[in-house]
Amino acid sequence: MKKLLLIAFFLGSLLGYAQEDAWVYFNDKPNAQTFLDNPLTMLTQRALDRRTAQCIALTVSDAPIEQSYVNQITAAQGIQVKAQSKWLNCLHIRGSFADIQSLIGLPFVNHIKFANHSLNAKMTRPKAIIPVNKQMDVQTTFAYGNSTNQVQMLNAHLLHQQDYTGSGKIIAVLDSGFTAVNTIIPFNRMFNNGLYLGGYNYVGGNTDVFSTHNHGTMTLSCMAGFVDGQLVGTAPDAQYYLFITEDVSSENPVEESYWVQAAEEADRLGVDVITTSLGYFGYDNPSYSYTYADMTGNKAFASQGANIAFSKGMIVIASAGNTGNTVNPHIGVPAEATHVLAVGSVQFDENYSAFSSIGPSFDGRVKPDVMAKGQSATLSNTNGAIVTASGTSFSCPIMAGAVTSFWQAIPWATNQQVVDFVKQSSDRFTSPTNQYGYGIPDFQSALSIAALSVNDAALGRFLVYPNPSNEFIAASFPNGFDTAVLSLYNNLGQMILEQEIISNQQLSINHLTSGMYYYKIKSNSLVQSGKIIKN
Structure with a gap:
């Protein structure tokens, strides 16, 4: 019995005092609106210009972490603040399991995620530490x-x-x-x-x-x-x-x-x-x-x-x-x-x-x-x-x-268009x-593909994007078109999806298997066809 108690005490000591890495996530950013009203306090003009050019709106994720939250975590017993992320509204911290776990009681803390995955579900004895070199060897x-x-x-x-x-x-x-x-x-x-x-x-x-x-x-x-x-x-x-x-x-x-x-x-x-x-x-x-x-x-x-x-x-x-x-x-x-x-x-x-x-x-x-x-x-x-x-x-x-x-x-x-053109030019x-993914890009070919997309808009054609796609597809409409019907076909020519859409409306393709599909967009007398790759 004494031996069992001794082992239990030893395990508890390891969990209580071993240094662990974790992320502590916060509920909110109470002063976010102040920063959103004054965006140059968060971002440079060049950063704002890049977003404006791509029609990307400012969001709460752009606002800094609430400093009072940072101060309280920094002052907590046994806690080292190693890094922070405003986008994910969290701090990377280091400390004992017990000290980190105690932070969950703070009213502004949403949740804590340990880097040691097993600690997120239950306390376990830490595994032996073996040095690993993960840098890309050359x-x-x-x-x-x-x-x-x-x-x-x-x-x-x-x-x-x-x-x-x-x-x-x-x-x-x-x-x-x-x-x-x-x-x-x-x-x-x-x-x-x-x-x-x-x-x-x-x-x-x-x-x-x-x-x-x-x-x-x-x-x-x-x-x-x-x-x-x-x-x-x-x-x-x-x-x-x-x-x-x-x-x-x-x-x-x-x-x-x-x-x-x-x-x-x-x-x-x-x-x-x-x-x-x-x-x-x-x-x-x-x-x-x-x-x-x-x-x-x-x-x-x-x-x-x-x-x-x-x-x-x-x-x-x-x-x-x-x-x-x-x-x-x-x-x-x-x-x-x-x-x-x-x-x-x-x-x-x-x-x-x-x-x-x-x-x-x-x-x-x-x-x-x-x-x-x-x-x-x-x-x-x-x-x-x-x-x-x-x-x-x-x-x-x-x-x-x-x-x-x-x-x-x-x-x-946009950044999405650049990535699409690069992939589409690949062999x-x-x-x-x-092994190869989409292969080796040809940037002269990518220039030609980009030029064609500009011509499409000038000639009153639809632009279907992103291509390839992981989750959704959308189509930007030429001037004068309000709605269109988008149809998707598999490589056997069978229609697998048809829906009326408006310009830039996202259409989920999560349910489709990876491969090549054919699309047709029809609006009034304009009919356009093409290929789309689903990752």
Whole structure:
């Protein structure tokens, strides 16, 4: 009996005093209207302009967290506040199970979610902590090369030839550190032309982003690097913010909170594109880790933040991951998010890289979305030498720079339209696979598709979007049309849906299986047909 009591006491002690990570969510933002009435206290003018251009309204999620709530949580016994998210109205905290659990009694606390999933249902003995390295591994050689293959594979050089090099667009890079970026030759052009706008180290809580780690240096060089005759990034004239959200010393879910906090700052600053070569799946503490069943598009904390970032008018691009030849080959967080453009890796000859993580997501969506060169990609190391390295860490920024340059070419487009055009230009768009997704985009083709969509509007045609789609489709009407009948057909020609709609009305297709469908829109004498892909 004494032995049993002793064991019970030991378990209780572990649960009471072991440090746990959790998110505490609040009920409301009592002062939100004050901020909504004065939006420049929350967002820059550029951020407001980006939303206005895409008809995106301000919401309560844009208002900051109630400071009195933050103060009370900070002052609570045994609690450390590690990060915060205004979009999700929560704080990332650390403390003992008992101290965290006691916060539920505060009247403004809605609920608490532990990173250790088992603690959300019942108290269990913590599992042994085994160090995990979840950063996208890279394999570097020191042979010189040039970036012709990785740029021309996407026809991004044709964007550059038309003077679409990312000028006027802003990219936020979320990574582990940008060692020596401010001193080495491949980034001289970025600094000399005033393209570096600032940065922040969320892990260290300071503005030092140039002396922590080399991974971000390499990824940034794929977009912003410039050494004539050796390396030209895919967006050499874009402007950049650099944010450190990855703690290389340990693997803990607080990094997801740092990630979301950085995305919120990117939104505030008016950023157009977020690119991140980080992935979250396994943590040092296995109780915090995800499983494939969690990859449903909006469950993980960082995936939720990424989807909200998209809803604010930004494009979020993420590495698919490097686990394709492991026992857990599928994409991770936030690449698996519903509205993230996940980028896998191919070789110089456009064949699949064996390490590139595969799809689909657990709920059956196409992932990765697109592919770019990630095996033996050309980039800069922290000494300024032009080298090659492998990983989706590099296919991601190569793609992100190309997308940014493309968006410069079609400034009238929304983020959803840009993503749609990129996918539609890809070489496997009509027959996506688990390895390639929709395939390798052709940005010259994407320009042509975008031009046709403009012509459609000018010629009085309907524009059906998004395409491909996960959840719904809608159609924007030309002037003079109030209603139309939208019909959907399967590949056997059988009508499976028919409904009268108004312009931009969302029509759910959640019940449809993945694949290609045919649509017909009819209004008065105008009849239009086309294809739509359901993820």
